[in-house]
Amino acid sequence: MKIAIIGVGNLGLSIAKGILNSNGTTSLYLTKRNLEEIREYDTHEIVTLTTDNREAVKNSDILILAVQPSQLEELLNNFKDLLTEDHVIISTITGYSIENMEEILGSNHNIIRSMPNTAISVGQSMTCICSNKKGEAKLELAKSIFNQMGHSMVIPENQMQAATVICASGIAFWMRLIRATTQGAIQLGFDAKEAQELAMHTCSGAANLLIESSSHPEEEIDKVTTPKGCTIQGLNEMEHQGLSSSLIQGIVASYNKISRIKENQL
Ligand SMILES: NC(=O)C1=CN([C@@H]2O[C@H](COP(=O)(O)OP(=O)(O)OC[C@H]3O[C@@H](n4cnc5c(N)ncnc54)[C@H](O)[C@@H]3O)[C@@H](O)[C@H]2O)C=CC1
Numbered sequence: 001m002k003i004a005i006i007g008v009g010n011l012g013l014s015i016a017k018g019i020l021n022s023n024g025t026t027s028l029y030l031t032k033r034n035l036e037e038i039r040e041y042d043t044h045e046i047v048t049l050t051t052d053n054r055e056a057v058k059n060s061d062i063l064i065l066a067v068q069p070s071q072l073e074e075l076l077n078n079f080k081d082l083l084t085e086d087h088v089i090i091s092t093i094t095g096y097s098i099e100n101m102e103e104i105l106g107s108n109h110n111i112i113r114s115m116p117n118t119a120i121s122v123g124q125s126m127t128c129i130c131s132n133k134k135g136e137a138k139l140e141l142a143k144s145i146f147n148q149m150g151h152s153m154v155i156p157e158n159q160m161q162a163a164t165v166i167c168a169s170g171i172a173f174w175m176r177l178i179r180a181t182t183q184g185a186i187q188l189g190f191d192a193k194e195a196q197e198l199a200m201h202t203c204s205g206a207a208n209l210l211i212e213s214s215s216h217p218e219e220e221i222d223k224v225t226t227p228k229g230c231t232i233q234g235l236n237e238m239e240h241q242g243l244s245s246s247l248i249q250g251i252v253a254s255y256n257k258i259s260r261i262k263e264n265q266l
């Protein structure tokens with residue numbers, strides 16, 4: 001696979017790290033206006049750094065677009081004459097619809113929209129993807145790329161904003177929960193470093209327990225809650241204070257915000 005990441009900022013760099021840690025890519029172009037910040041990637045055998053997006057497009061089959069929404073239109077216009085029907089264009093750009101990309105590129109290209117999260121840099125992204133009509137034939141290819149960097153799911157485009165909240169913003173939500181658990185552990189006597197270690201590995205274990213066993217969270221909770229024990233005491237107190245409710249309300253507030261912002265105006 002010959003891949004180009006166009007616009008290597010925060011997310012683009014996370015994706016680049018994920019690709020470099022996985023197999024199957026024979027050439028990786030990384031483009032950015034100022035290459036200084038990514039100069040160290042020059043040492044990788046398969047990597048070419050360039051400020052020239054047209055060079056990257058000509059030499060790649062799969063184009064992963066990771067610029068800011070306001071930069072996309074100019075970017076597409078800059079290289080659209082070089083696109084062939086075989087190129088697979090994967091946009092990571094929040095809020096920029098397939099319809100609007102087709103208005104610039106036409107519908108005869110493989111256009112895929114993806115919503116990864118920043119855990120892609122460690123090969124653990126939950127990535128949602130959808131495509132235009134022509135791109136449907138390339139969805140398996142897109143899935144196989146993102147599955148090497150975590151887990152992926154094909155969804156209808158009208159669920160993309162909800163997926164942004166759960167998966168992309170979700171990283172921030174889970175970080176805050178890990179941080180709060182860390183603060184609790186410090187209050188119970190662990191030093192800050194130990195406390196974070198305990199919190200993050202317990203979080204990772206809980207998620208993996210569900211992924212590996214396919215069981216329901218409440219089934220696993222039942223296994224831990226000794227009658228009259230400390231777990232149920234803690235859990236019930238958290239719920240009295242509104243734990244589940246505040247999480248759900250936060251998710252809905254985030255979704256309401258993203259829904260108020262018209263696609264293309266994020
Ligand atoms: N899924 C997720 O977790 C997240 C997704 N996003 C989406 O990802 C996209 C990128 O976000 P960030 O990485 O945070 O932005 P960023 O601003 O860090 O990165 C954009 C990069 O594109 C480069 N760039 C701009 N115009 C260019 C051009 N014409 N040619 C080459 N490079 C160019 C900039 O120099 C910059 O390095 C956004 O559209 C955003 O909506 C953003 C944050 C989280």
Ligand SMILES: O=C(O)[C@@H]1CCC=N1
Nearest residue numbers: 094164165168169266
């Ligand atoms: O916070 C935001 O609006 C963007 C979208 C997903 C992650 N960051």
